[in-house]
Amino acid sequence: MVFGALVGAVLGHTRNNTTGGALLGMVLGPLGWLITLLIDRRRECPECQGIIPITARKCQHCGSPIPQWVFIKCPACGERGKVSEETAHGEIECPDCKRHFQIPAR
Secondary structure: HHHHHHHHHHHHHOOOOHHHHHHHHHOOOOHHHHHHOOOOOEEEEOOOOOEEOOOOOOOOOOOOOOOOOEEEEOOOOOOOOEOOOEEEEEEEOOOOOOOEOOOOOO
C-alpha cells in the first residue's frame, strides 16, 4: 500500500493532484495510477498553449494574464452561464430572456 501511494503521489504531482494520486495509488494500486494519469487538473494558456495549473491567474511561461470565469444564474428565468471576471462587475444581459441584471457582490 505504501509503494502504491508513493507511485500515485509522484504521478499525481505531474498532474497537479498529488494527494488524489496518492490515495488512488494506495487503494487501487496500478489501476489507481492509470486513473491518476487520466485526471488532469491543469489547462492550457490561451496565449502560448503552455500547461498551467487550473487556478493560475498568470501564465508561468509567457506571463500573460489568464481570464477567470464567474458562474451566474439569471434571476428572471434561471438560465445559467459564465462570464469573465472583468464583465462580472457590470450589467449583464441574459442570453435567453434578454433581461438585464447585476451580479450580487460576493
